[in-house]
Amino acid sequence: METKESIESQIKEYAKFFLKTEYGDRALKKLERFEIKAVDAYDTGGVSEVTDKEIIIAAQRDIVAGKLTNTTKLIIRHELGHILDENSPAFPEFEEEIEHEKIAWRNAKPRNAAENWYKTVSIRTHIDPLKMQTMGFPISGRKVSSKLLKQGTKMELKRMRKDSPLPDKNLAKRFAMMNLVEDLNFYG
Numbered sequence: 728m729e730t731k732e733s734i735e736s737q738i739k740e741y742a743k744f745f746l747k748t749e750y751g752d753r754a755l756k757k758l759e760r761f762e763i764k765a766v767d768a769y770d771t772g773g774v775s776e777v778t779d780k781e782i783i784i785a786a787q788r789d790i791v792a793g794k795l796t797n798t799t800k801l802i803i804r805h806e807l808g809h810i811l812d813e814n815s816p817a818f819p820e821f822e823e824e825i826e827h828e829k830i831a832w833r834n835a836k837p838r839n840a841a842e843n844w845y846k847t848v849s850i851r852t853h854i855d856p857l858k859m860q861t862m863g864f865p866i867s868g869r870k871v872s873s874k875l876l877k878q879g880t881k882m883e884l885k886r887m888r889k890d891s892p893l894p895d896k897n898l899a900k901r902f903a904m905m906n907l908v909e910d911l912n913f914y915g
């Protein structure tokens with residue numbers, strides 16, 4: 728079994744390797760401003776994040792698995808993707824935040840269908856990819872169909888209209904996706 732410390736050093740190595748091979752020495756230099764920390768937690772509460780001084784990565788899954796897992800590698804690349812995003816605002820509006828999430832995912836260079844699937848659902852729902860994995864995704868049988876999503880979006884819009892004269896269709900869609908990923912029968 729790996730320890731938090733040994734996973735943490737693997738995370739550091741992986742982060743350096745990714746920045747250097749994909750983006751070169753200048754990008755690698757950006758890492759010097761940050762302290763990379765592994766925390767003994769699952770990522771269900773959105774634990775992995777970048778602050779102005781730290782990159783925090785939830786590493787419980789890797790400690791249990793005894794190695795740096797592929798999902799964590801993707802998360803590391805996503806968080807580095809935020810660092811590479813020069814124009815990331817400190818206090819973004821909601822729409823801006825989604826835009827910068829997309830940029831971070833693009834910078835993370837997803838490599839295969841599974842990673843792209845995480846990326847797409849993460850952008851749509853803002854659910855952390857690790858949380859999705861703990862819920863058993865990606866499993867094709869539990870993918871949300873466009874019909875279900877349409878129905879859920881309609882229900883969310885209806886709910887939003889009660890509180891606001893200007894319901895947001897994109898936001899409704901994200902709420903619907905988030906609820907359906909957790910429970911396909913949420914609106915049923």
Ligand SMILES: [Zn+2]
Pocket residue numbers: 805809828831
């Ligand atoms: Zn992000």
